[in-house]
Amino acid sequence: MSGARPPPGHGELFLGFAKMGLSGFGGVLAFARQIMVEERKWLDDREFAEMLALGQILPGPNVVNLSVFVGARFRGPSGALASLGGILLPPVCVIALVALVYDAIGSHPLVQSAIGAVAMAAAGLIVAMGAKIVARLPWRWPLALVAAAAFAGVAVFGLKLVWIVLALAPVGVAIAWMQAE
Amino acid sequence: MNPSDRLIDLAEVFAVLSLIAIGGANAVLPDMHRQVVEVHDWMSGQELARLFAVAQASPGPNMLVVALIGWHVAGPLGLLTATIAMCGPSSLLAYLAGHLRERLSGARLVRAAQAGMVPVAVGLVIASGVIMADAAFTQAGDLLIFVAAAVVATATRLNPLWILATAALVGLVMAFV
Numbered sequence: 001m002s003g004a005r006p007p008p009g010h011g012e013l014f015l016g017f018a019k020m021g022l023s024g025f026g027g028v029l030a031f032a033r034q035i036m037v038e039e040r041k042w043l044d045d046r047e048f049a050e051m052l053a054l055g056q057i058l059p060g061p062n063v064v065n066l067s068v069f070v071g072a073r074f075r076g077p078s079g080a081l082a083s084l085g086g087i088l089l090p091p092v093c094v095i096a097l098v099a100l101v102y103d104a105i106g107s108h109p110l111v112q113s114a115i116g117a118v119a120m121a122a123a124g125l126i127v128a129m130g131a132k133i134v135a136r137l138p139w140r141w142p143l144a145l146v147a148a149a150a151f152a153g154v155a156v157f158g159l160k161l162v163w164i165v166l167a168l169a170p171v172g173v174a175i176a177w178m179q180a181e
Numbered sequence: 182m183n184p185s186d187r188l189i190d191l192a193e194v195f196a197v198l199s200l201i202a203i204g205g206a207n208a209v210l211p212d213m214h215r216q217v218v219e220v221h222d223w224m225s226g227q228e229l230a231r232l233f234a235v236a237q238a239s240p241g242p243n244m245l246v247v248a249l250i251g252w253h254v255a256g257p258l259g260l261l262t263a264t265i266a267m268c269g270p271s272s273l274l275a276y277l278a279g280h281l282r283e284r285l286s287g288a289r290l291v292r293a294a295q296a297g298m299v300p301v302a303v304g305l306v307i308a309s310g311v312i313m314a315d316a317a318f319t320q321a322g323d324l325l326i327f328v329a330a331a332v333v334a335t336a337t338r339l340n341p342l343w344i345l346a347t348a349a350l351v352g353l354v355m356a357f358v
Binding site: 021022023028050051053054055056057058059060061062063064065068069072073077080084087088090091092094095096098099102106109110112113114115116117118119120121122123124125126127128129130131132133134135137143144146147148149150151152153154155158160161162164165168169171172173174175176177179180 | 328
């Protein structure tokens with residue numbers, strides 16, 4: 001943070017996060033960085049990356065966690081609420097409209113076929129998101145095994161996610177702890 | 182089942198998912214699928230996959246599929262209940278963690294925790310994509326769409342919306358053949 005820049009107020013937080021929420025077709029994170037780091041200069045790149053990492057290891061939607069961190073940093077609890085409201089309220093209103101339209105025409109065979117295809121592509125986008133994270137990380141094989149085990153636990157063996165997290169998280173953290181030496 | 186029971190069920194399901202959604206909402210798609218389709222029988226797997234597609238194609242965090250599930254189960258109140266339940270518990274935790282962050286950042290345990298959790302999250306994310314594809318699968322051509330979308334999205338910086346729009350067109354065409 002450059003000390004010269006005044007911290008954003010509640011209204012700015014709400015509007016900034018509303019803009020992120022409404023821009024984010026197919027995922028908000030790319031827009032979150034662009035708006036908070038480049039456009040409004042609320043955070044520098046290092047701060048953004050740190051908050052993003054914390055948002056990812058904590059439970060809950062990553063972007064929602066990010067909005068809580070940023071709002072709370074600048075304006076305390078009420079700032080966190082303003083940011084949360086911005087990232088959630090406008091997109092929820094839009095998606096409620098989308099749901100209404102879907103209720104009206106969703107059972108038409110053409111719409112079903114189109115949306116079915118979009119569902120397959122959306123699933124492909126999720127795999128791609130995981131692949132991109134894999135490609136960006138400096139992988140060492142024990143951690144890659146942890147990732148493979150998490151994948152197999154869910155996709156192959158259909159285990160409950162909470163058990164996978166409880167079993168594999170300590171293993172991953174222990175490996176990372178030893179590798180940090 | 183009376184409406185307030187359904188709201189309580191929604192709140193319960195998504196408050197729990199909120200707290201185990203390490204790696205983001207996508208990481209709990211398999212559990213969401215289990216709760217929504219198998220445990221509570223609120224809709225079929227295909228219906229859930231379609232709601233997921235609608236959420237992906239709308240602006241906003243992808244976790245808003247939760248809002249659509251709430252809407253499907255109990256109307257506008259269901260939408261509100263599910264959204265608040267999915268974001269409330271984790272946001273409270275995030276608020277507390279944000280406070281601790283400044284004090285502890287750089288500590289070895291914190292760095293190890295971050296590095297060690299990433300592979301778990303990545304494995305879960307990729308698995309959730311495979312499970313969603315499995316749920317939405319109806320014909321052989323679907324597999325091609327799934328693989329093509331994954332490859333193009335991984336290899337290019339194309340806006341994902343173009344990939345979804347292309348898939349919609351392909352779906353329309355497939356309805357005629």
